[in-house]
Amino acid sequence: MPASGAESAGIEALWQVPDSQGKAFVDFQNDVTAPDVALAAREGFTAVEHLKRYTTLGMATDQGKTSNVVGLALMAAQTGRSIAQTGTTVFRPPYTPVAVGVFAGHHRGRDFKPTRLTPAHAWAKAQGAVFVEAGEWMRAAYFPQSGEADWQTSTNREVLTVRSACGFCDVTTLGKIDVQGPDAGKFLDFVYANAMAGLAVGRARYGLMLREDGLVFDDGTVARLSPTHFVITTTTANAGRVLRHMEFCRQVLRPDLCVCIEPVTDQWAQFAVAGPHARRVVASVVDPGTDIGNAAFPFMAAAEMPMLGGVAGRLFRISFSGEMAYEVAVPARHGEALAQALHAAGAVPYGLEALNVMRIEKGHPTGAELDGRTSAADLGMGKMLSTKKEFIGRAMAQRPALLDPQRPQLVGIKPVAGGVALQAGAHMVPLDGPADAAHDQGHVSSVAYSATLGHWIGLAFVAGGSRRIGERMRAVNPLQGREAEVEIVSKVFVDPEGSRLHG
Amino acid sequence: MADAGVTLRRAEARPMAGVAAFAGAGDVQGALAQAFGVAAPARPGRVEGQGVAISCVGAGHWLVAGGEAGLPARLRTLLDGQAAVTDQSDMWDVTCLHGSSVREALARCVQVDLHPSRFGAGDVALTRAGHLDVILWCMADGAVGERFEIAVWRSYAGSLHHALHAAAGAFGVHVAD
Numbered sequence: 001m002p003a004s005g006a007e008s009a010g011i012e013a014l015w016q017v018p019d020s021q022g023k024a025f026v027d028f029q030n031d032v033t034a035p036d037v038a039l040a041a042r043e044g045f046t047a048v049e050h051l052k053r054y055t056t057l058g059m060a061t062d063q064g065k066t067s068n069v070v071g072l073a074l075m076a077a078q079t080g081r082s083i084a085q086t087g088t089t090v091f092r093p094p095y096t097p098v099a100v101g102v103f104a105g106h107h108r109g110r111d112f113k114p115t116r117l118t119p120a121h122a123w124a125k126a127q128g129a130v131f132v133e134a135g136e137w138m139r140a141a142y143f144p145q146s147g148e149a150d151w152q153t154s155t156n157r158e159v160l161t162v163r164s165a166c167g168f169c170d171v172t173t174l175g176k177i178d179v180q181g182p183d184a185g186k187f188l189d190f191v192y193a194n195a196m197a198g199l200a201v202g203r204a205r206y207g208l209m210l211r212e213d214g215l216v217f218d219d220g221t222v223a224r225l226s227p228t229h230f231v232i233t234t235t236t237a238n239a240g241r242v243l244r245h246m247e248f249c250r251q252v253l254r255p256d257l258c259v260c261i262e263p264v265t266d267q268w269a270q271f272a273v274a275g276p277h278a279r280r281v282v283a284s285v286v287d288p289g290t291d292i293g294n295a296a297f298p299f300m301a302a303a304e305m306p307m308l309g310g311v312a313g314r315l316f317r318i319s320f321s322g323e324m325a326y327e328v329a330v331p332a333r334h335g336e337a338l339a340q341a342l343h344a345a346g347a348v349p350y351g352l353e354a355l356n357v358m359r360i361e362k363g364h365p366t367g368a369e370l371d372g373r374t375s376a377a378d379l380g381m382g383k384m385l386s387t388k389k390e391f392i393g394r395a396m397a398q399r400p401a402l403l404d405p406q407r408p409q410l411v412g413i414k415p416v417a418g419g420v421a422l423q424a425g426a427h428m429v430p431l432d433g434p435a436d437a438a439h440d441q442g443h444v445s446s447v448a449y450s451a452t453l454g455h456w457i458g459l460a461f462v463a464g465g466s467r468r469i470g471e472r473m474r475a476v477n478p479l480q481g482r483e484a485e486v487e488i489v490s491k492v493f494v495d496p497e498g499s500r501l502h503g
Numbered sequence: 504m505a506d507a508g509v510t511l512r513r514a515e516a517r518p519m520a521g522v523a524a525f526a527g528a529g530d531v532q533g534a535l536a537q538a539f540g541v542a543a544p545a546r547p548g549r550v551e552g553q554g555v556a557i558s559c560v561g562a563g564h565w566l567v568a569g570g571e572a573g574l575p576a577r578l579r580t581l582l583d584g585q586a587a588v589t590d591q592s593d594m595w596d597v598t599c600l601h602g603s604s605v606r607e608a609l610a611r612c613v614q615v616d617l618h619p620s621r622f623g624a625g626d627v628a629l630t631r632a633g634h635l636d637v638i639l640w641c642m643a644d645g646a647v648g649e650r651f652e653i654a655v656w657r658s659y660a661g662s663l664h665h666a667l668h669a670a671a672g673a674f675g676v677h678v679a680d
Binding site: 333 | 516521523524525526527528584586587588589590591592593594595611612633634635656657658659660661662663665666669670
């Protein structure tokens with residue numbers, strides 16, 4: 001082995017090349033130079049924490065790991081101290097390099113966005129349901145039967161079954177909030193745009209909630225189970241937001257009201273049972289001795305009652321499909337048993353696709369229409385805004401721009417030529433003239449093939465639309481180079497008199 | 504499984520009821536004390552009395568669990584006019600955890616300080632685990648040593664179990680019946 005001399009131990013630190021004429025960078029990330037350190041010393045920023053803040057030395061992404069020692073050495077030289085005497089700035093973690101994945105940990109994929117399953121999920125899966133994500137929830141989109149080639153075929157069958165016989169749909173995902181207290185009615189009067197305090201015990205009502213700015217926030221149903229006890233539903237998507245909003249109203253805006261609210265979505269499994277045969281099906285799951293006929297339990301009735309042999313359930317006579325319909329709720333552990341019982345009684349399961357087709361056939365708004373830009377009047381619900389009470393959004397809903405009759409208003413559309421498909425997102429322009437932003441008069445929010453009517457239908461927001469029924473326009477989709485001539489019609493396509501609701 | 508650091512067991516269903524006191528309307532704590540012989544805590548904590556556990560889960564807010572199936576109805580009668588009582592017996596999925604590495608495994612998933620000096624028997628935390636809102640209890644020691652329970656809304660049960668398995672995986676997980 002070759003011998004080496006002792007000179008290798010004679011090294012000393014060279015912090016700066018003497019007499020260099022070029023720029024002498026200390027911190028390559030933040031462009032701090034040796035003269036910057038000297039200036040800091042002259043200005044009196046000799047403490048390391050001051051040096052750091054005056055020059056930005058060591059503030060870049062490397063947190064000084066490539067620059068601090070040099071900078072501190074230069075400051076030591078400027079002030080006649082050792083580096084140790086000059087000191088170091090306080091480190092912040094991580095002290096050593098850490099792979100970004102460590103910060104993420106297990107919070108990725110399905111662990112980053114949790115999945116919610118309804119109590120009857122396994123039953124629906126066993127029935128062959130195809131699921132779709134609805135926020136965190138997995139909801140059955142449709143239930144393909146043998147021989148059905150695509151979702152449209154299955155959906156058409158499900159729609160026609162509900163309209164001619166009976167279907168049932170898992171609506172557990174709707175947010176459910178329990179509202180109790182001597183002032184519960186007053187509180188609901190405050191958060192809903194329409195009147196609630198006068199709702200009779202044993203009755204339910206559609207409820208429309210506005211935001212403070214007067215635009216529509218959410219909708220759902222309000223049922224009164226006792227003078228001091230209400231149960232409300234929210235849309236699936238807004239369940240958390242509505243709860244937060246109501247808790248804010250309760251604690252901050254109306255602490256004078258004696259009321260408590262509690263989210264109870266997960267306590268209940270709930271199914272919509274709809275169709276001309278719905279009463280017979282529901283009667284088979286409700287315990288004997290309870291009359292659910294039209295006289296005893298009319299449209300918009302609500303009550304607690306025993307079902308499935310002694311289970312304390314709830315029954316609501318509400319309808320989203322336009323058919324005679326009930327919503328049946330049982331404590332979640334009985335959800336699968338309820339699905340089995342409804343199926344055994346002859347009801348056919350239907351999914352989100354069929355539900356969506358039927359609500360479009362009835363002109364009911366959902367998230368595509370309640371998109372945060374629409375007023376109650378835009379949706380044709382302007383008359384629901386009570387003039388007899390104070391409620392959130394009342395003042396701002398009266399702003400002139402929101403009362404403009406030329407605002408886009410919700411209407412129905414149907415293609416003039418049979419067999420033509422419509423597309424959501426298409427823009428509404430006059431028959432003549434260019435299809436450009438200057439001639440844009442609205443957009444199509446929802447479309448569906450209506451198996452009931454045998455053609456495509458849609459809901460659209462059209463400028464001054466409620467006064468343009470019968471007019472023809474073009475629904476233009478420039479992205480795909482497609483357009484369809486459509487007629488503006490009432491947004492209620494099926495049973496506009498609502499006679500089917502009463503069975 | 505002898506070398507499992509963490510044992511998970513899904514708790515059997517039990518009656519559960521939420522109690523939310525109406526502000527300035529009576530003495531809910533007094534009524535609970537009279538009925539169950541134990542003072543309901545005013546801050547996050549858990550006490551047991553006459554077969555039920557009472558956990559404070561918020562200001563003027565308690566979760567009462569255990570006892571007979573009629574618990575929610577009994578509380579409704581007991582607290583009529585003083586508190587809103589909701590039946591939550593079907594709302595929660597509860598998992599019991601124990602094992603030599605249970606604190607270390609839980610620390611990987613919840614955001615509260617689990618040092619025994621900060622979170623011991625009778626403590627309750629409303630916190631997050633795997634992006635989920637959970638209630639975490641530190642139970643009294645049992646034959647298996649330290650015990651915890653964690654509750655999540657029923658629909659999230661699968662996601663929470665997955666997160667617990669991921670957090671405890673490195674220590675060895677045993678799923679008990």
